[in-house]
Amino acid sequence: MATVKLTNVTKTFDKNITVVKDFSLEVGDREFVVFVGPSGCGKSTTLRMIAGLEDISSGTIEIDGQVVNDLEPRDRDIAMVFQNYALYPHLTVFENMAFSLRLRKLPHEEVYRRVTEAAAVLGITEYLTRKPKALSGGQRQRVAIGRAMVRDSKVFLMDEPLSNLDAKLRNQMRAEIILLRKRINSTFIYVTHDQTEAMTLGDRIVIMRDGYIQQVGTPEEVFERPKNLFVAGFIGAPQMNFIRCPLKKEGDRYFVVPFGAKMEVGQRKAEILAQKGVQSRSVILGVRPEHITAVEGERPYAFRARIEVNEMMGSEFHLHTVTSDGTDVVVRIPTLALSQEERHLFDAGSEIAVTFGGQAMHVFDDVTEENLCV
Amino acid sequence: MGSAKTKKRAANAAIYALLIIICILWLIPFVLILLQSLRAEPYSGMSGYILPRIWGLKNYVYLFRETSFPVWYGNTLIIALASALLQTAMVMLTGYGLSRLRFKGRRFLMNAVLVLGMFPGFLTMIILYYVLKSAGMTQSGAVPGLILVYVASSGMGYYVAKGFLDTIPRSLDEAARVDGATKAQIFWRVTMPLSKPIIIYTLLTAFMAPFTDYIFASYIAFGEPSGYNVAVGLYSWLQKDMISSHFTAFCAGGVCVAVPVTLLFLLLQKYYVEGVTGGAVKG
Numbered sequence: 001m002a003t004v005k006l007t008n009v010t011k012t013f014d015k016n017i018t019v020v021k022d023f024s025l026e027v028g029d030r031e032f033v034v035f036v037g038p039s040g041c042g043k044s045t046t047l048r049m050i051a052g053l054e055d056i057s058s059g060t061i062e063i064d065g066q067v068v069n070d071l072e073p074r075d076r077d078i079a080m081v082f083q084n085y086a087l088y089p090h091l092t093v094f095e096n097m098a099f100s101l102r103l104r105k106l107p108h109e110e111v112y113r114r115v116t117e118a119a120a121v122l123g124i125t126e127y128l129t130r131k132p133k134a135l136s137g138g139q140r141q142r143v144a145i146g147r148a149m150v151r152d153s154k155v156f157l158m159d160e161p162l163s164n165l166d167a168k169l170r171n172q173m174r175a176e177i178i179l180l181r182k183r184i185n186s187t188f189i190y191v192t193h194d195q196t197e198a199m200t201l202g203d204r205i206v207i208m209r210d211g212y213i214q215q216v217g218t219p220e221e222v223f224e225r226p227k228n229l230f231v232a233g234f235i236g237a238p239q240m241n242f243i244r245c246p247l248k249k250e251g252d253r254y255f256v257v258p259f260g261a262k263m264e265v266g267q268r269k270a271e272i273l274a275q276k277g278v279q280s281r282s283v284i285l286g287v288r289p290e291h292i293t294a295v296e297g298e299r300p301y302a303f304r305a306r307i308e309v310n311e312m313m314g315s316e317f318h319l320h321t322v323t324s325d326g327t328d329v330v331v332r333i334p335t336l337a338l339s340q341e342e343r344h345l346f347d348a349g350s351e352i353a354v355t356f357g358g359q360a361m362h363v364f365d366d367v368t369e370e371n372l373c374v
Numbered sequence: 375m376g377s378a379k380t381k382k383r384a385a386n387a388a389i390y391a392l393l394i395i396i397c398i399l400w401l402i403p404f405v406l407i408l409l410q411s412l413r414a415e416p417y418s419g420m421s422g423y424i425l426p427r428i429w430g431l432k433n434y435v436y437l438f439r440e441t442s443f444p445v446w447y448g449n450t451l452i453i454a455l456a457s458a459l460l461q462t463a464m465v466m467l468t469g470y471g472l473s474r475l476r477f478k479g480r481r482f483l484m485n486a487v488l489v490l491g492m493f494p495g496f497l498t499m500i501i502l503y504y505v506l507k508s509a510g511m512t513q514s515g516a517v518p519g520l521i522l523v524y525v526a527s528s529g530m531g532y533y534v535a536k537g538f539l540d541t542i543p544r545s546l547d548e549a550a551r552v553d554g555a556t557k558a559q560i561f562w563r564v565t566m567p568l569s570k571p572i573i574i575y576t577l578l579t580a581f582m583a584p585f586t587d588y589i590f591a592s593y594i595a596f597g598e599p600s601g602y603n604v605a606v607g608l609y610s611w612l613q614k615d616m617i618s619s620h621f622t623a624f625c626a627g628g629v630c631v632a633v634p635v636t637l638l639f640l641l642l643q644k645y646y647v648e649g650v651t652g653g654a655v656k657g
Contacts, residue, residue, distance in 0.1 A: 053548050074554035086549035090567040099563075100553035147553070 002064050002154035002187045003029050004050060009059035011045050011211075019045050021211040023059070032181055032188040034202035036195060037234070042211040043191045044159055050189060051080050051157050063155060076155075079148035079186075083160040085140045087132040087147075093119075094128040097147045114150045121183065122146050122176075138169045145177075149184065156186040162197065174200060195235050199223070207231050229369035232286050232362055238318060240286045240362070241329045247273075247283045247363060254278075256285050256361060259303035259323050266358030269373040273363065278372055284364040289318070289332040291360035294345075294352045302355040305329055310348050317346050321354075329354070404632070411625035419618035433626035442599050443627055446607035449517050450631075453603060454585040456521045461528040461580035462573060469535030469572075470561060474547065487530045495527075499593055506594060516594045516601030523594070524584050538572040539565065571648035578638060578646055585635060604631050 004027040011020040020042040027033045035043035048054040050061055052073035060067050068076050087096050094115055095102075101111045119125045122142040132140055141161060148156060161177075162170045174197060181188060181201075192198055198205045199219045207214045207222060207230075215227040226232035232240045245258040247265075254265040254273050265273065295302050305321035312335075319331040331354055333346060345352065363372045406424065413421070414430025437443045472484060502523060506512050511519030542565060550560045566573070588605040595601035602610070608627045611620035639646070 051552060053551065073548075073551045074556075078552065080549070080552045082545050082549060084543065084545055086543065086545040088546060088549075088564055090564075099550070099555075103554045103559065147549075151553075 003027060003062075004155055004187060004189065005060075005062040005065075006046075006050070007060045007062075009046070009049060009061060010057045011042070011049060011054065012057040018057075019211050020049070023211075023213060025206060025213070025216065027187055027189060030185055030187055032190065032201060032203045033206060034190045034192060034198040034204070035206045035208060036192055036198035037208035037214075039193060040210075041208040043193075043206075043208050046208075047157055047159055047189060047191045050155070051078055052076050077153050078155045078157055079151045079153040080157040081141075081144045081148050081159065081161045083163055085132070085144040085164075087140060087143055089132055092129055092131055093124065093135070093143050093146075096132065096143055097150050099147065100151050114152075115146075118146045118149045121149070121180070137165050138173065141165060141173060145180065149180075152184075153186060156184070156188045158188070158190045160192055161190075163192070163194070170197075177201060195237065199235070205235075207234060209234075225371070225374045226286075226362065227371055227374060229284060229286070229364050229371075232364070232371070236288055238289050238330050238332070240288050241292070242364075243285045243287070243323075243327055243329070244282065244366060245285050247278070247281055249273075249278070249280045256283070256363070258285055259325065259327075261299075261301055261303040261355065263301050263355065263361070264358050265361055265363065265373075269358070269361065269363065272373050276372065282366050283372065284366050284369070286362035286364060287356050287360055289330040292329070292331045292354050292356045294331070294333060294354050297353070299353060299355065302353040304351055304353050305331075306351045307346060307348050310346055319346060319352075321352070407625045407628045410622055411629050413622050418620065418622040420621050433622045434630075437623050437626050437630070441623065442602070442607060443604070443623075443630075445600060446602045446604045447630065449601070450585060450603040450605075453517055453520050453524070454581050457524040457528075457584045458577050458581040460521070460525040461531075462576045464525060464529040465532050465535050465576050465580070466566075466569070466573065468529035468532040469539050470565065472532060473536045473539035474544075474565075487532075491530050496589060499590070503593060503596075512594050512601075513596050513598035514600050516591070516596075516598070519594050520584065520587075520591060520603070523590055524580075524587075528580065535569075535572050535576060538569065542568050571645045574642050574645035575648075578642060581638070582635065585631070 004025075006023055006025045009020060009023040010018065012018045019040075023042075023046055025033075035046060037043050045054060049056050050063075052068065052071060052075075056069050060069055062068065063076055063078070088099065091099065097115045097118060098111045101114060106114075115128070116125065119128055122145060124139060124142050124146060127135060127139060127143075132143065135143065141164075144161070158177075162173050165173060178201065190197075190201055192201075202219060204216060204218055205222050206216050209230055215222055215231045217225075222231055222235050226235060229242065233242070243258045245256055248255045248257060248262075252270070252274060254270045255262050256265060257263075264270075303323060305323045307319050307321050309320040311318040311320070316335055317331075317333045319333060321329050321331060323329055331352075335343065361373075364370065365372055409424060409426060410421075411433050412429055412431070413426040414428040414432040415426070418433070472480065503512065506519040506522070509519075511522065546564055546568075547560050550564050555563065584603075586605060587603070588609065591603045592606040592609070595603075595606055599607065599610075604627060608624050608631075610616065611624045611627075617624075
């Protein structure tokens with residue numbers, strides 16, 4: 001059992017710079033929670049407050065029901081993996097991993113058992129006698145994870161552990177973290193600025209911006225029902241397209257009219273709009289690049305866009321297009337079903353007609369930027 | 375292309391020639407002292423020739439058997455070793471404190487030390503003498519007195535040590551804290567092992583200054599030979615009434631002073647360079 005509960009936690013530096021504001025969250029036992037957000041959003045600071053490396057300006061942090069505000073890191077029973085690994089350069093891999101166990105004066109056999117076990121899991125047994133300097137980035141990161149693993153802590157904190165690795169290694173380590181998480185029964189709190197990591201690793205994602213929590217939810221929730229424009233833009237790659245356009249109410253039905261094309265809002269979303277009593281008004285329409293399709297000829301429900309750049313990504317084109325009023329719209333077109341001639345339709349400079357389905361639309365208030373359909 | 379190569383060669387030759395000349399000029403005094411110390415002829419004053427007429431270790435035997443030199447040498451070694459150890463402790467602790475801890479007045483303290491450090495230490499000589507005298511640490515008590523003088527303000531020379539400690543990532547401290555280490559355990563188990571170059575650098579410099587000091591040493595011993603260090607003692611042989619009988623012994627003493635320092639530097643020069651260049655240790 002290890003829960004982490006933060007209640008109205010605030011962090012202020014130098015009396016006037018507040019980096020975390022009124023942060024409240026409950027992390028369940030054995031849950032994997034990811035804090036994600038752009039740099040400077042306060043996610044690392046929050047993690048460091050849980051670790052005890054930063055003081056809390058106000059609010060409380062509880063681990064397993066015990067308030068830990070004034071406890072030193074060593075009394076909190078947490079393990080942490082740092083972004084820059086923070087391995088002790090003068091110690092071998094074995095001693096790096098054994099460091100915390102030796103401080104706790106565990107018997108030698110126990111230290112040996114735990115370190116060799118963790119090393120076997122992480123595949124670093126053959127490097128145990130080396131110094132960190134003689135390891136590659138990925139191996140160092142494994143050692144850092146191993147150092148945290150041997151402790152059997154209640155809570156496992158990870159501060160951007162993969163951001164110093166190259167893209168290929170990052171994917172591999174991400175998969176290993178998922179496996180690792182199944183092996184050890186800890187509660188995980190993971191910080192990243194990478195939305196892919198957040199989506200693939202987290203049971204729940206906490207999206208932060210300027211010290212405030214924007215939304216807490218499962219990957220599915222934050223992807224499909226983003227609470228506001230920021231979350232919608234942050235989660236998903238390439239980013240969601242935003243188009244300012246009118247929303248029209250006709251009886252029980254709602255339509256958006258981007259660039260003269262009239263498209264009906266999906267039924268479930270329309271019901272929510274009706275419940276909220278939303279009338280005809282101007283909104284920001286959000287639609288993900290993968291939900292946009294190209295259509296042939298002139299259709300009333302499609303608008304035209306000129307292709308500026310066509311990025312061939314392998315299985316799909318990423319089209320950077322510009323509409324009549326200069327709005328940028330990114331479109332993803334799968335290439336598998338396209339013939340060679342059809343592919344030329346998407347050359348830079350050509351014009352295409354695009355549309356999207358009613359369920360793919362997100363309708364945001366153009367002033368408060370809140371999602372009107374959730 | 376060929377001409378570029380020849381040009382480069384010529385330039386290199388010129389540079390090396392110059393360096394060799396500088397080396398010779400640099401080494402001449404040492405060679406002369408060594409040669410003079412090996413003169414075994416009856417006359418032991420200054421001579422007008424370079425190579426000894428009779429070679430021998432007479433001066434060294436005389437030095438250690440019949441003069442106070444062993445006492446001075448002992449004094450100097452005690453002072454230098456004690457100062458080196460204590461001074462290194464002071465410098466490392468001060469450097470660590472200013473590098474790692476954040477407390478009120480830290481900036482002010484560092485600025486104050488910088489300004490105070492601009493005054494030459496000799497300004498304090500007279501008052502220091504009276505203070506030490508009242509504690510019985512002058513003349514024959516000069517050894518502890520000098521140790522006190524060298525160590526007392528040594529924390530002010532923390533700059534190089536702090537600069538080095540600043541390059542040890544703070545995340546190591548944090549990792550150790552999470553791993554369960556106390557501040558003292560972090561200092562001894564993480565920071566100190568990583569600071570080997572700077573510790574050796576500090577030990578060396580802290581050893582050197584007292585080993586060759588003259589001004590404070592002569593002032594505090596104040597004419598009492600049992601409180602002399604080698605520099606003061608040997609210099610007393612260069613006085614008018616002594617030089618004609620003690621010049622070769624003086625040279626032998628000079629050689630004895632140079633040997634341990636030279637050996638230390640040869641053995642530890644790797645660390646010395648690492649210590650000066652600071653950030654050389656990185657994960």
